[in-house]
Amino acid sequence: MNMPMYGYKEMNMPFFNKLIKDYGVVFTEAYSTTDQTDPSFTTIFSGRHPLIHGILRHGPDLSERDLKMFMSTNTLLLSEILKRHGYITLAIDFLKRWHKRGYDIYGEPNDLTFLQTPLTKLTEYSIIRRIILGSYVYTPYYKVSVWLSEMYPKASIFIRQDAKSYVIGAIKLLKKIIKEKRKPFLLTIHFWDTHTPFTNIPKSLWKKYLRNNEKVKIDEILSNIKNEQWRNIVRKYHLKNIKYADEVEAMYNGAITYLDSAIRLLIEFLEDEGIFEDTIIFFTADHGDNLIRGNIFQGHGGLYQRVIKIPLIIINLPNRKNIYVKGFVQHTDIVPTIIKLANINMSSHYFDGQSLIELVESGQSLHRVVLTVSSVAKERYGFIDENGRYKLLYSPSLEAAMDKYGGIWFRDTVELYDLKKDPDENINIAYHEPELAKELVIKLKNIVKKLKRIQARLIVRHRVTSRVRRV
Template sequence: MLMEEGFMNILAIAVDTLRADHVSCYGYKYKTTPFLDEYATRGVRFENFYAPGIPTQPSFTTFYTGVHPITHQIVAHGGKVALDRKIPVFTEILQKAGYLTCAIDNLWKMKPWFTRGYEFYIDPSARREYGQTVDCDTQNSRAIPWLREHKRERFFLFVHYWDPHTPYIPPERYRGLFYQGKPFEPNNHSMDDFYKRAYGPAWAKSWFTRYVPDGHITNADFVKALYDEEIRYVDEGIKKLIGTLKEEGIEKETLVIIFSDHGESLTEHGIFFDHHGLYENNIHVPLIMVGPNVPRGRTIKQLVQHTDLAPTILEAAQVRIPESMEGKSLWPLISGEKNEPIYDKLITEESTRMCKWAMLKDNYKFILARESDYYHFPPRELYDLNSDPEEKNNLAEEKPSLARQYEEELEDWIEQRIRRLNRKLDPLKEQGASMPYWLGWIHPRKYW
């Protein structure tokens, strides 16, 4: 299905570290995203959008290439493998098709391939100590003037908001919006395990001292609220950016795609304020699309993933999709031309702080560890996402035949792709987790 003539501009907005269940139009109890809630009614909202690789570097490499991490081999954040120059990225394809391309971003500091295909690459974070602390107002201060200057050209604009990535530092006007409790409560022990983590004391010193003099916060709900307040802040930033499209008269000819690279763990499974662990809070992220040829008020429940964004963007631009791209264009689902599932299962991985594969199928999730981890989680985990959405009850021992079936299917999927790529090893086994030694973690290879 090719788009109609005149479908010109594409604005892709990535909200880093935004888990779907903290977005109010995805059912969150707090009104964190009033603008996105209303904006989603103007287009389509994908209810089951997943990251096939976490965290940032695997996720955004998948976004640009339209292939799974096992194919592009960027399975870890901070890994030593480089993206093969022969693997196409959609921005280069758009550029060759005549699009003016621009990124408001700083991912180039992590890996050089994130600049491929951009005529303009604007990094407002150069004057910040940490790139993740560049806020959405700063990003907008570059993105909005660029939009106004180039509104008469056919453009692809990528804007990467770091809010609500750690450290959660919402502007003062948002403080206390969702929680009025105190950061330090002597009888509150919800943060005790945080200070036992390798990164806990350092974060307390560099981040929590903004809120208590000695950096010792005892109340996890206070920190969770900071995360939600950052979401509210970026929601208003997105409103300003999209409002510019209307002000400049290009709203009706611009496709807007809003998504996240990964979610965040906010104490779930004993993981504090980070994005490792292949649980729903980390891999289930929002996706909203609004623009020409996008029906209003549609919710799509089929499983979709980051691999699908590149072919969807290329089809919107009326550009041929390379056969090497593994993702599926979402336009048949968006238009209603197709209503059946496009995937019978999704496979996701991480090889940064943990080294694990996971498979989602028939409302179950199976997680398979390639190495032991810092938390000493079981090597096999099986969850019924219908009855146990918080993934608290591991069924791997209770349902051994089902766990074995899922493990065999997952291993078969991995093996098939290794053979197709003419490789010898699973990249998670070959590369291993990238960060445990860097963080000074005790990381035995085996404990089972």
């Protein structure tokens, strides 16, 4: 993870560092449950593992079967729960579909009519959009780029999937809600800046992260990709307009610094309104990113550490600040935590996770092990043992492990890594430690079977409840 509070010293996040020191709780062993956005977001906002809620694929790979399974498990989202309990629910996001369930207001700032002015429509013209973007992305002066990136959205000229536009759009929403409603609120902001292509990141931010290594041209990286379909996607989308390999991680780091300055705007607004200390804020990521690995651009598919180990930070948890908490936690724990903080009784509703407050208070890990599931393979799981040392990646067959790009997101059907000696997962020891691998496979299979049994019971319960209601 390229964040200073997780040990990445090269990263510059001055505001966020101070925020954590004054108000933050950092969970150092936080994990996603999967590797792509749709299933991960569903887990974050439901408190259920993908093997329970049924969303196992992302975007165009999502099937009707996945959606039917999701509906049949009666999975509730946080927005739906809080709305039922009197909260105003707001989201700055573009995913739509089931993700927008329960929100009173949902969309990108460009699409929310009451945020629009005649200037907003300027970005509908591609040439105007390029000029606006170019004015703050390519200026060599950092202070000028910061000023411009904030000036445009303040004038209601919003750039899609841009952190400053998203935060300032959210601030405009909150001003309206605070003035008119005076109700408790849920605000979700889905930042996209750390996702390729890095089109909105000022060059003055990311160029300082360039390393003085030998320059490897992107064409060389592309030539290492055997699958033509993936090679074309990388060339035309993920690494568009990038010339050298070292620019990729530099831009990623620049995007994180850009987020730091955007978050500052939101916190300062909450402070000015006098509601900051009454607002509990969760920061996390739906997944990480491999970026370039093994001289190949891999993106965020697969269940390696750079993808599934994620930040999880809570600001303003009562009576807690500048605390670093060890012990396994996963995205499944976020909703149960919020439900407890909001004093909402959901004892009859199934969650996979537990309240993080228990971990903060007791120091006892909420999960004995970590279980992840791939959204890019037919069937693939990740498993980290009780001690956090050994990690297993497992598919029952080569066919089950295969992704649609010919195998860019796995190396073998069974992979075993010693995270203590090999945190970057370079040496597969499965064939040197066959008994250990076998033991972990058995443990993994037992947990998967347990989750599938729970899912089956939830489906039956929902069917019975639906029939009773109809009667």
